[in-house]
Amino acid sequence: MRNLNESNITEAVLESFSATSDDRLREILGGLIRHLHDFAREVNLTEEEWMKGIQFLTATGHMCDNVRQEFILLSDTLGLSQLVVAQNNSRPHSATEQTVFGPFHVEGAPLLPSGTDIANGRPGSPCFVQGRVSAQGQPVAEARVDVWQSDGDGFYDVQDSDWKIEETSLRATFITDANGCFSFRSLLPASYPIPTDGPVGAMLSATGRHAMRPAHIHFMVERPGFDRLITHVFVEGDEYLESDTVFGVRSTCVGNYVRRENERAPDGSLVEGPFYTLDYEFVLDPVRTEVSHG
Amino acid sequence: MRNLNESNITEAVLESFSATSDDRLREILGGLIRHLHDFAREVNLTEEEWMKGIQFLTATGHMCDNVRQEFILLSDTLGLSQLVVAQNNSRPHSATEQTVFGPFHVEGAPLLPSGTDIANGRPGSPCFVQGRVSAQGQPVAEARVDVWQSDGDGFYDVQDSDWKIEETSLRATFITDANGCFSFRSLLPASYPIPTDGPVGAMLSATGRHAMRPAHIHFMVERPGFDRLITHVFVEGDEYLESDTVFGVRSTCVGNYVRRENERAPDGSLVEGPFYTLDYEFVLDPVRTEVSHG
Incomplete structure (x- = not known):
């Protein structure tokens, strides 16, 4: 383990992790180390560039708090989030597609009766959403539907500096009725830039990328017996549908906002x-259960 | 750019960076994205594992402040730091080898006359260091030598919660005399665990790795006309020379502490x-200058 050079160090590092008792942890760390080292060798990373990387990661960490998640933004803008979503959610053709979770979800949004106006005075054009949750052609009653979205200016409530969970806007939870239906009044969401005042914004700027996401409403639909659905419903005609900065657009998730x-x-x-x-x-995917043929 | 799946997303992300005007930045980001995506595909990363990774990076960032650099610790313990040092410092056989910088260096250590006792009352056995800086057999006068080390209990001064730059211990800067010499009185350094109260400590613990570094004193030697030398002088006989948790031991950097x-x-x-x-x-490497043969 002395005198390790750029060629033999990878094996030595992998060996140092060989006693890891959790097989999956060892597998993940092994893959991470091999790719991290291969990356550094391939681009012949300099010490100065390495230090810039350290500083970038540090600044990204310092930007994170309980309502801002800069590492998720980084993962989103590098396409990692959508890759992980895609490889873990191969759904039947009939089911609604998953897309990225995004950094603006908040646990504990209020449970409200269908029909509630969740705009709370924020700016934008009224939008009446009627949703139906089904699976295999049948309505799914008692599904829990978590909703969150931007206002007509493209901002989420958590982006206000004085945001409090008790005074939340444009986020709520509904329960589907016997017909699988839920509804609410909110605002037409707007396309918006992801937050650009942090390291991820600096990266987008340095690389000539725009920071825009096409307008959408987030939905998370959960019901025991079905695979949890995390998706968006995008606004048809939005100019950023083809260049979403987080690579999350699914054609089947573009909705007709009339x-x-x-x-x-x-x-x-x-009105x-x-x-x-x-x-x-929203079409759910019944959870495939193991059937014993013993 | 719609409907990206785990196979075609990498090309789409690389394409999104294609307008980057800085060629080197585009090269580094390209390599990073390919390896990051390949890693996620290879280990078939799940959404839960991805979220644990996000949380790990966030906690690592939150552990960093102006005297604690958890991302450098992470890089060190994954062998990345030593890899980058090695590939950027292929020195002539005669020159002293570089090793990792480590997270405990502080800018602005006091400039002191040779012979000064820098222990400042910290615990440990007295140690008298006499150094000589040379290149190609000749002494190098007026070199700036930055020194930092642990005490006999294995702690650096910056690890005290009330540390101030004005009351620094076991760190100083010296200037070599006409014979290339400098000296100081300090303490025999001890082997020590890297800080384990953060995410890196949790990683080492989860993988059954020890956190120890063999005892050493850090030296950074700078003089215009020579390649900057960043190295350690390790204590011969230390039990961790073969298993340094940051992979930084060079045989030529093991010193005879008598x-x-x-x-x-x-x-x-x-005494x-x-x-x-x-x-x-310490043998410096003269900077290779471009000679015009026009």
């Missing part, structure tokens, strides 16, 4: 000015 | 009890 005016809203109310409606069906 | 008793110290003083002496020659 612009309306001088009509009654789906909840029967009269001043234009508004939007979205009808979308 | 135990003495009932002798006068090199500075002529009488109570046993003490140690180290004589070591």
Whole structure:
């Protein structure tokens, strides 16, 4: 273990981990070390570049707190998040596709009755969402639907410096009824830049990439007996559908947000000015259970 | 750019960076993305494992402050630091070898006259260090020698919670005289565990690795016209020379710390009890300059 050079060090490091009792941990660390070392050798990383990397990771860590997750942003913008989502969610063709979770979900959003207005006075055009959860053609009742989205200016409530979970906006949880349905009133989401005031923003700027995501509403649908669905419903026609900075667009997840005016809203109310409606069906994937043929 | 799956996403991500105007940045990011994606595919990383990775990196970032650098510790314990040092410092056989920088160096250590006692009352056996800096058989005068080391209990001064740069111990800067010499009185360094109260300690513990480094004194020697030397002088006989947790031992950097008793110290003083002496020659590598043969 003395006098390790750039060629023989990888085997020595792998050997140092050989006593790891958790096989999966040893496998993951082994793959990580081989690729990390191969990367450094391939690009012939200099000490100065290595130090810039250390500083980048440190700044990324310092940007993280309980409502800002810069490492998830980094993973998203490097395509790692979507790769991991894709390789873990090969769903039947009929089921709604998964996409990235994103950094703006918050645990503990309020459980609200269908029809609730969750905009809480934030800016944007009214949007009435009617969702239906089904599987194999049948409605799924009592599914838990977690919803979170930006306002019409492209901001999530957690991006306010004085955000509190008790005064949350544009995020809520609903339970589907006997027909698998839920509904709420919110705002038409806007395309928005991911936060660019941190290291990830500096990376996008240094590489000439834009920071934009196409407009979408996030949905997480859970029901025992079904694979948990984490998805977005994107806004048809958004100019960033082809260049989402986090690589998360699925064609099957583009929804038809219909612009309306001088009509009654789906909840029967009269709305001043234009508004939007979205009808979308979320198709769950029944969990494949092991059947014993003993 | 829609519907990216685990196979075609890598090319899409590389394409998104294709407008990077800095060629070297594009090369490094390209290599990083390919290896990061290949790693995730090879080990078939799950979403839960990905989230643990995000949490590990976040905790590592939160552990970093102006005197603690957990990402350097991580790089050191994964062998990346020594790999980068090795591939950037192929020195002539005659020159002293480089090794890892480590996380405990501090800018601005006091410039002191040769012979100064830098122990400042910390625990350990006295150690008198006499160094000589040379190149191609000739002394190198006016070299700047930055020194930092642990005490006899294996702790650096910056590990004290109330550490201040004004009250520094076991770190100093010296200037070589006309004969290339410098000297100081300090303490025999001890082998020590790298800090284990953070994510890196958790990793070592989970993988059954010890956290120990063999005892050493750090030296950084700088003089215009020569390649900057960053090295350690390890203590001959240390039990961790073959299993240094940061993979940094070079055989040529093991010094002969001689135990003495009932002798006068090199500075002529009488020392109570046993003490140690180290004589070591640091051989610099003249900077290879481009010579025009026009």
